[in-house]
Amino acid sequence: MTRMALEKPPNTREQKIGALADQCVQCGLCLPTCPTYGLDGSEAESPRGRIAIAAAxxxxxxxxxxxxxxxxxxxxxxxxxxxxxxxxxxxxxLLVETRALIGPIKHRPRGLLTLLKQPTLLRLAARLGGSAGMARWRQRLAARLPADSPWRAALQTLPDAAAAVRPTPAQETPSPDAVTVALFPGCVASIEDADAEEAAMTLMRAAGYRVVRLPAFCCGAIDLHGGEMDAAEALAERAKETWKASRATHLVTVTPGCLGTLRRALPNVAVDDAASLVASRIGQLRFRPLARRVALHLPCTQVNVARNEGALQTLLRAIPELDLQVVPRAPYCCGAAGTHMLEFPERAARLRETTLAQIATVAPQQLLSSNIGCRLHLAAGMDAEGRHWPHMHPLSLLARQLEISP
Structure with missing residues (x-):
C-alpha cells in the first residue's frame, strides 16, 4: 500500500507564522474579548486583524x-x-514569532528595561532612591516628564517603600519522601514581591513540600514579548541550567506573568503557580479568622496562562470570616501587561480606569492581586484618583493568617 508523504513542518520563522495564521477561521469571536479592540474599535487592533498583518x-x-x-x-x-x-x-x-521577525520597536526604553531585568541593579537603585528621599519628590519629577515618557510611568509606578519581608514562621519538617519544589523569584518580583515569595515558601512548607529558592534573574518575558529573541533565548538557557541544578520535581513562581515564558523554556518540566500546589494540599492547612472585605483582582495571566483562579479562590475562602469579592472581570486587561504600561503609558492608564471602576463596585477594604506588574500599575492609578485600598499578593494574606503548629 502506498503511504502518503507527511506534510513537512515549517522550518523558517516566516513559515511558522504562516502556519499559525492559517489556523484562524476569521470568525470574529475574539473581538468582544480584546481590550485594544474595545479601546479603539479598529479591526487592526483586534486579534483577527493582527493575524492578518502577521500573515502579510x-x-x-x-x-x-x-x-x-x-x-x-x-x-x-x-x-x-x-x-x-x-x-x-x-x-x-504567533505574536512572539511575529515580533521576533520584525524586531523590537524603535523607541524601546532599553536603559529602563535593563534596570528592571537586573535584580542587583534594581535593589541598588531602590536603596539610592530611599537615601535621597525619592518618595517625597518622585511625583514632582514625573510631572515634569512628557506624558508618554516610560520613565514618567516608572516613577509613578514605583512604590513609596520596598515591601517589608516577613520572617518565615516556624517551618514544617518535610518527610524524607517529600516533593521538592523550586521557587523561581524572577526580577522585579524578587524585590517588590519578596514578601509574597516568603509567604509562598511558608505555605508550601506547611503543606509538606521541601522548598528551595533559585537565584533571582529575569525569566526572559520582557525580551521574548519585545522581539529580542537572542536575549530571551540566553535567559531560557540560564533557566534550564538553574532548574537542572536544583534537583527539584516542580518549578513554581508567585508571578503568573512568568509562567508562560518558563513553560516555553522548560516544556518537559512541571511549571506552575505556587497557589496551585498549596491548594492541592489545602486539607493540611488551617487559617485564623479575618473579618475583612477584600477584592480579588484576577490578572490576565492568572486566568489565561495559570488557569488556576478557582484554586486561588478556594484558598482564600478557607480563611474564616473573610468576605471575598472577586472583581467583575470585563473583557479588558488592566493595562499593565508587562512593559506595556511603560511603553504605552497613556493607553495603559485608559484601561486601568475601567479596572479601578470595577474594583470600586465591591467597596473593598483591601485589594489582592497576584501579578506584581498589575498591582503596581493599579496602585499608581489609586494614588492618582485618591483611592486608599491597601494592596498585597493573595499568598501574603494567606501566610499571615496561617496557623502554625507549635
Missing amino acids: LARGDAEPTEALRLHLDHCLGCLNCERVCPANVKYGE
Whole structure:
C-alpha cells in the first residue's frame, strides 16, 4: 500500500507564522474579548486583524512600517482571545514569532528595561532612591516628564517603600519522601514581591513540600514579548541550567506573568503557580479568622496562562470570616501587561480606569492581586484618583493568617 508523504513542518520563522495564521477561521469571536479592540474599535487592533498583518508580513506582502507594526506593539498579550477561539489558534506564539521577525520597536526604553531585568541593579537603585528621599519628590519629577515618557510611568509606578519581608514562621519538617519544589523569584518580583515569595515558601512548607529558592534573574518575558529573541533565548538557557541544578520535581513562581515564558523554556518540566500546589494540599492547612472585605483582582495571566483562579479562590475562602469579592472581570486587561504600561503609558492608564471602576463596585477594604506588574500599575492609578485600598499578593494574606503548629 502506498503511504502518503507527511506534510513537512515549517522550518523558517516566516513559515511558522504562516502556519499559525492559517489556523484562524476569521470568525470574529475574539473581538468582544480584546481590550485594544474595545479601546479603539479598529479591526487592526483586534486579534483577527493582527493575524492578518502577521500573515502579510510573513509572506512579504507588507513591510513592517512604523504605522503597521504599531498595531502589533499595542497588543497586550492578555490571551483572552485564545480562551474563546473555536479553532484553537495559538495566538500568543504567533505574536512572539511575529515580533521576533520584525524586531523590537524603535523607541524601546532599553536603559529602563535593563534596570528592571537586573535584580542587583534594581535593589541598588531602590536603596539610592530611599537615601535621597525619592518618595517625597518622585511625583514632582514625573510631572515634569512628557506624558508618554516610560520613565514618567516608572516613577509613578514605583512604590513609596520596598515591601517589608516577613520572617518565615516556624517551618514544617518535610518527610524524607517529600516533593521538592523550586521557587523561581524572577526580577522585579524578587524585590517588590519578596514578601509574597516568603509567604509562598511558608505555605508550601506547611503543606509538606521541601522548598528551595533559585537565584533571582529575569525569566526572559520582557525580551521574548519585545522581539529580542537572542536575549530571551540566553535567559531560557540560564533557566534550564538553574532548574537542572536544583534537583527539584516542580518549578513554581508567585508571578503568573512568568509562567508562560518558563513553560516555553522548560516544556518537559512541571511549571506552575505556587497557589496551585498549596491548594492541592489545602486539607493540611488551617487559617485564623479575618473579618475583612477584600477584592480579588484576577490578572490576565492568572486566568489565561495559570488557569488556576478557582484554586486561588478556594484558598482564600478557607480563611474564616473573610468576605471575598472577586472583581467583575470585563473583557479588558488592566493595562499593565508587562512593559506595556511603560511603553504605552497613556493607553495603559485608559484601561486601568475601567479596572479601578470595577474594583470600586465591591467597596473593598483591601485589594489582592497576584501579578506584581498589575498591582503596581493599579496602585499608581489609586494614588492618582485618591483611592486608599491597601494592596498585597493573595499568598501574603494567606501566610499571615496561617496557623502554625507549635
